Amino acid sequence: MIFSSYAFLLLFFPAVYGLFLLLRRFRLEQPALAMLVISSLVFYGMWSWRYLGLLLGLIVVNYLLGLQQVKTRRKLWLVVAVVFNLSVLAYFKYAGFFFSFLPSSASWHIILPLGISFFTFQKIAWHMDLYRRRLPDTGTMLEYSFFVCFFPQLIAGPIVHARTLFPQIAAGWFNRPLTWQLGISLLTVGLMKKVLLADPLAPGVAALFDHAQAGGALPGPSVLLAGLSYGLQLYFDFSGYADMAIGLGLMFGIKLPANFRSPYKSASIIEFWRRWHITLSHFLRDYLYITLGGNRRGRLMANNNLMITMLLGGLWHGAGWQFILWGGLHGLLLVINHYWRHLSRWRLPQVVAVPLTLLVVMLAWIPFRADSLTTSLHMFKGLADWRWTWAFEPLVLLREVASMHIDKSLPWVCVALLAMVLTLPGSRRLCLTLGAFGRGLLVTVGLFMVLKALAGAPDRAFLYFNF
Amino acid sequence: MKSETSSRGFLRGALLGLALVGVLWLLMLAGQLGRPVPSTHWVEKAYEYKLAQANTIQQPKVLVVAGSAAMFGVDSKAVAEALGRPVVNLGVNAGILSPYIQSYARQAIKPGDWVVLPVEYPMFHGRYSINMSFIDYWWGHPGFRRLDVNLVQLAQVFWLTPLLRAVDGYRGLPSGFKVSGLYGPQNLDQYGDQINTQSSQQEVWMHELVERSGVERYGAQAHAWNANWASWKALADEVTAAGGCAVFVPPPMLDRADYHQGKERRYYTSLPEQARLHGLNYVGSPLDTLYPMDRFFDTNYHLKAAARTLYTRHLIELVKPEFDRCKAH
Numbered sequence: 110m111i112f113s114s115y116a117f118l119l120l121f122f123p124a125v126y127g128l129f130l131l132l133r134r135f136r137l138e139q140p141a142l143a144m145l146v147i148s149s150l151v152f153y154g155m156w157s158w159r160y161l162g163l164l165l166g167l168i169v170v171n172y173l174l175g176l177q178q179v180k181t182r183r184k185l186w187l188v189v190a191v192v193f194n195l196s197v198l199a200y201f202k203y204a205g206f207f208f209s210f211l212p213s214s215a216s217w218h219i220i221l222p223l224g225i226s227f228f229t230f231q232k233i234a235w236h237m238d239l240y241r242r243r244l245p246d247t248g249t250m251l252e253y254s255f256f257v258c259f260f261p262q263l264i265a266g267p268i269v270h271a272r273t274l275f276p277q278i279a280a281g282w283f284n285r286p287l288t289w290q291l292g293i294s295l296l297t298v299g300l301m302k303k304v305l306l307a308d309p310l311a312p313g314v315a316a317l318f319d320h321a322q323a324g325g326a327l328p329g330p331s332v333l334l335a336g337l338s339y340g341l342q343l344y345f346d347f348s349g350y351a352d353m354a355i356g357l358g359l360m361f362g363i364k365l366p367a368n369f370r371s372p373y374k375s376a377s378i379i380e381f382w383r384r385w386h387i388t389l390s391h392f393l394r395d396y397l398y399i400t401l402g403g404n405r406r407g408r409l410m411a412n413n414n415l416m417i418t419m420l421l422g423g424l425w426h427g428a429g430w431q432f433i434l435w436g437g438l439h440g441l442l443l444v445i446n447h448y449w450r451h452l453s454r455w456r457l458p459q460v461v462a463v464p465l466t467l468l469v470v471m472l473a474w475i476p477f478r479a480d481s482l483t484t485s486l487h488m489f490k491g492l493a494d495w496r497w498t499w500a501f502e503p504l505v506l507l508r509e510v511a512s513m514h515i516d517k518s519l520p521w522v523c524v525a526l527l528a529m530v531l532t533l534p535g536s537r538r539l540c541l542t543l544g545a546f547g548r549g550l551l552v553t554v555g556l557f558m559v560l561k562a563l564a565g566a567p568d569r570a571f572l573y574f575n576f
Numbered sequence: 577m578k579s580e581t582s583s584r585g586f587l588r589g590a591l592l593g594l595a596l597v598g599v600l601w602l603l604m605l606a607g608q609l610g611r612p613v614p615s616t617h618w619v620e621k622a623y624e625y626k627l628a629q630a631n632t633i634q635q636p637k638v639l640v641v642a643g644s645a646a647m648f649g650v651d652s653k654a655v656a657e658a659l660g661r662p663v664v665n666l667g668v669n670a671g672i673l674s675p676y677i678q679s680y681a682r683q684a685i686k687p688g689d690w691v692v693l694p695v696e697y698p699m700f701h702g703r704y705s706i707n708m709s710f711i712d713y714w715w716g717h718p719g720f721r722r723l724d725v726n727l728v729q730l731a732q733v734f735w736l737t738p739l740l741r742a743v744d745g746y747r748g749l750p751s752g753f754k755v756s757g758l759y760g761p762q763n764l765d766q767y768g769d770q771i772n773t774q775s776s777q778q779e780v781w782m783h784e785l786v787e788r789s790g791v792e793r794y795g796a797q798a799h800a801w802n803a804n805w806a807s808w809k810a811l812a813d814e815v816t817a818a819g820g821c822a823v824f825v826p827p828p829m830l831d832r833a834d835y836h837q838g839k840e841r842r843y844y845t846s847l848p849e850q851a852r853l854h855g856l857n858y859v860g861s862p863l864d865t866l867y868p869m870d871r872f873f874d875t876n877y878h879l880k881a882a883a884r885t886l887y888t889r890h891l892i893e894l895v896k897p898e899f900d901r902c903k904a905h
Contacts, residue, residue: 508744546585546588550590552586552590
């Protein structure tokens with residue numbers, strides 16, 4: 110089940126929320142917590158009952174390891190927990206990649222359990238926090254289960270820390286006011302981003318990348334368009350998901366961390382990584398970069414650690430050389446950016462820095478979306494040929510927009526969306542500035558448009574479900 | 577207090593928003609009424625042609641009423657020779673569903689006419705269903721009770737009409753638009769049968785369409801609550817009351833292994849009995865008119881010319897005794 114579906118919006122969520130409000134009315138906090146855990150397991154089980162067993166098994170094993178950690182405070186249990194979680198992740202995500210040299214690997218059909226990359230990181234962070242005593246104890250089994258599988262963030266983040274979540278569900282949870290208006294507004298904005306903006310771009314993006322994958326030549330403008338259109342699709346899709354998760358969280362009185370802060374407005378790569386997939390960046394910084402030594406042993410080692418972190422960050426997104434190239438490109442750009450900051454006080458003017466950062470980020474999306482390293486390199490070769498092959502046809506544009514199936518009008522739609530991304534405020538600020546009346550208007554108009562669009566559109570899962 | 581004011585403001589905004597989009601959408605739809613689009617215009621033209629053919633016949637005749645399976649699958653000349661009456665094949669497109677198919681049939685049926693109904697299976701169990709062809713056609717030819725369209729179908733038409741249909745509807749038919757391509761009156765003979773369906777005329781893409789056609793799940797989709805027997809019974813009763821006879825027969829359809837097991841097999845095996853229980857004169861077995869892939873032209877319902885001869889022979893064997901009995905009465 111995905112958020113942008115009739116099953117979720119008209120059945121699952123209203124039923125769960127109705128029950129939640131009822132329990133909240135009678136101040137039944139623990140039953141509400143249990144109800145949300147069960148609902149979350151049902152939500153996950155709707156995708157695969159078999160992997161629901163895996164999720165439950167991982168919850169139990171990790172909780173027991175956590176108890177050992179608290180009891181003994183020994184590093185051994187931390188190592189066991191991290192190795193265990195990474196082994197599970199490695200098996201499902203990387204076995205095919207690392208053992209691709211074995212002839213029998215072609216017949217392995219290992220299905221990636223939904224959300225495993227996210228909940229594995231959450232569990233590792235939980236173990237680290239227990240070891241570093243940022244968390245006093247494990248919490249109850251119910252609280253821990255809620256932390257792992259709360260459905261708004263279970264599948265694709267934001268990556269939540271127990272140290273910020275546990276206090277929110279402690280006694281008194283229901284005494285705090287429920288910011289449901291902001292919650293439902295964010296949910297609506299997220300749905301609009303996903304259904305009205307990201308999904309319609311999918312056919313055009315796929316056409317460009319499929320053409321390159323089949324060996325077809327793409328001239329420079331089309332390569333740039335491939336990067337730009339995918340960058341926009343991914344942003345609206347993933348930030349839309351984050352808005353929905355945060356909005357849903359708020360409706361249950363849970364504040365989830367922000368994952369995006371208008372990243373395409375960044376004036377440097379460093380700034381981009383402070384605005385894009387923030388909770389992953391924080392995780393990698395806190396639990397990988399700093400664990401590797403951070404910047405404690407000089408600039409060279411710091412950059413070395415940064416490079417390793419970005420390469421592993423790339424690999425986390427998928428088992429393929431193209432992801433390593435993407436991580437490596439960003440790592441290299443971050444190192445250059447850091448050196449520049451260190452060596453010179455001069456900064457590019459904003460009017461140059463923003464487009465330059467945008468250009469680099471969009472081009473770097475090419476290996477991220479391409480099916481292989483070969484396709485990525487083949488596409489980059491096209492940048493030497495600057496022939497314009499797109500025609501502006503108003504009628505085609507009108508029909509493609511009306512059918513929400515953008516293909517031949519991709520350049521014009523992307524320009525419009527880019528202008529939107531660069532000028533409009535972030536979702537949260539937008540919802541807050543609208544005021545109560547404006548939020549009400551936004552919610553009904555937005556939901557009408559989303560439900561109307563979903564009525565005739567194929568189900569498109571969120572892009573980050575693949576990672 | 578502040579929260580209460582905020583909630584009231586939110587509610588006011590929400591209600592205004594709902595009213596705004598609702599009214600805008602209804603206004604947009606209102607402009608669609610009576611505006612056909614190119615994609616389904618061939619259906620209108622094909623019926624225009626077939627009804628004109630039917631109206632030129634003054635003596636009692638035979639009408640074939642169904643969707644395009646009949647248009648491709650029935651050799652009306654052979655039926656006419658076997659039954660000794662002129663025949664008009666009214667089969668055009670099952671996509672516009674039973675409300676339109678029955679409505680056009682009523683326009684053609686005259687007292688004493690015999691009606692053969694090789695009705696495609698979903699039309700027996702789609703009381704509340706619609707599809708895109710139906711939506712497109714409905715806006716061009718709107719109707720409610722007169723068409724036997726129910727409220728559930730109407731609500732779906734209003735909600736599911738795509739924005740693109742609205743754009744195309746407002747654009748209307750391009751000036752000088754003429755129906756062309758495989759479907760339409762330009763490919764119908766004097767009886768209303770589809771022509772140019774020889775094996776040699778089948779293009780690669782047509783064959784691919786047959787190959788890629790889905791495995792139907794009519795058995796799984798058929799329930800008591802969505803049964804549509806009553807509307808067909810009403811049509812058959814009108815034919816009988818006017819001194820004619822209506823005989824239902826299975827349509828030709830592409831055979832699949834799935835149709836011979838479980839729920840699907842039970843569906844096809846029991847369909848004639850079900851139809852008879854609901855007052856329809858249904859003869860033949862659906863399992864006898866499931867044919868292999870090489871007999872189909874461009875969909876899982878459209879027979880090639882050679883296969884049409886085989887199906888028609890079977891159809892005549894089924895309906896002739898029924899119409900002989902009808903004559904005797």
